[in-house]
Amino acid sequence: MNIPEQKPAFPYSAFPDGWYVAGFSSSLARGEVKRLTAHGQNWVLWRTESGRAFMSDAYCPHMGAHLGHGGKVRGEAIECPFHLFCFDGNGACVSTPYGTKVPPKAKLPMVPLEEKHGLLLAWFHSEGHAPHWQVPALDMTGWLPLATEEWVLETHPQETTENSVDLGHLPAVHGYRDVEILKPVEVHGPLLTTRYAVTRKGLPFITKDFRMEFTISVWGLGYSFVDVEVPAFRMKSRNFVLVSPIDGRHSYFRSAMTVSEDTDPKGLSPALAILPKALALRLVRAAAFRSYVADIKQDLDIWQTKRYVEPPALAVGDGPIGVYRRYCRQFYSELRPAAQSVAQAS
Ligand code: FES
Ligand SMILES: [Fe+2]
Structure with a gap:
């Protein structure tokens, strides 16, 4: 058995x-x-x-x-x-x-x-405090409606959100290459930001490899927003990574994506030039979201089977895991310095 x-x-x-x-x-x-x-x-x-x-x-x-x-x-x-x-x-x-x-x-x-x-x-909030920070509202004028997907995973939101600073896994799991940090990680209270670029393989309707630039804003462990630019195609997307703990073992992992209406579909593929722009943009969003979801699926098994190692045995090239983990401490009442909890209560 x-x-x-x-x-x-x-x-x-x-x-x-x-x-x-x-x-x-x-x-x-x-x-x-x-x-x-x-x-x-x-x-x-x-x-x-x-x-x-x-x-x-x-x-x-x-x-x-x-x-x-x-x-x-x-x-x-x-x-x-x-x-x-x-x-x-x-x-x-x-x-x-x-x-x-x-x-x-x-x-x-x-x-x-x-x-x-x-x-x-x-x-x-574990101590029942009212919100003392907000996720900024984004103006979605000029962006397509969100494409969405959701999974229930056996994982914790800190584990999945750690992906955004785990540069070492980008080539290993996702096959990205030439990972380049464009702006080092910064922490401002509940906000963690960083910016990096990668080269990825072509999509079904784009035969050549292309460079993508990610500007990442992590607002706590449940909400990350990624501004994606593909300069070669003048394409912009907004990706959301949304993780919500359910029962102590499982979390909802949701992803959502929209594409800017300024994106020029002809730049991606001449085949799209013959279609009305609104339809072509929807096809671009569908294809981009499919490839994004395919990337996420590459992470799922590792997230669901890994254990959390603290401290991790880090090597140069890993990305700012330590900065991220120190940032995370503010979201746990048991890890916050007492002074911070008192400051929040007042
Ligand atoms: S009204 Fe009686 S239980 Fe809700
Ligand atoms: Fe990943």
Whole structure:
């Protein structure tokens, strides 16, 4: 009998603080209620009739019914299926079918939720603090709608996000060559940035190899934004890497991509010149996203089977793993210096 291997546990909290994607905006329609497990708890996402999205505890504070099993949006509130109490976007009970005074203790816990550039971003903090930093909103005018994909992986968000500074794996896993650092890694509070270039093999409709420049902005362990430029084709894309811990062992790994409408499809392939530009751009986005997803798939098995090594046995050429790991410490209450936790609390 084969006993399945057990993946060694990640040594720090499975639920680091920060902003994490609870879903794509396109996945939550007006009037819809959706169940979600995130950061070890059950929640519901719901969108009011006016279009505002909220995330709340799954369990009704009255007598514990699950709002994701029969709960309904009523105007700007959510109605529990059990005794029909309604709760607004602040979690306050606003009505009961009895017509009597609402119970003041019936308060539905809410998760801070921001909807930005097609993403539903939820704030989690192990000590319950309100958001003290924000993921910047991007203007998506002039960009195609997001192409999206998602997986459930047995991994931790710190492990997957480490990819963005792990220069050594780029040739080994992805076959990129001539990796060149254009701007060394910098840390500014919850933001880590770096910029590098690689040469990659052609895509199905691009026969020659081409140079790509990545400008990476890591905003905590759940949200990374990559500005990609391919100077030879005057092509620009925006890639999002979105990792949200679920239950202590698994995480949602979501990726999304859009392409700039300024991209000239003819520059990529003469075959695209005969098509209307809007259609050609969609084909470019589809092909670019396919190759991006293919790259991600090359990482999956390693992420899901690796163990976290601390300290790692680093060599010159590895990339700034140490800087990244020091940056990560701010997102764990157990690793933060006490002074930082006090500063955040005030
Ligand atoms: S349990 Fe929700 S209204 Fe009673
Ligand atoms: Fe990778």
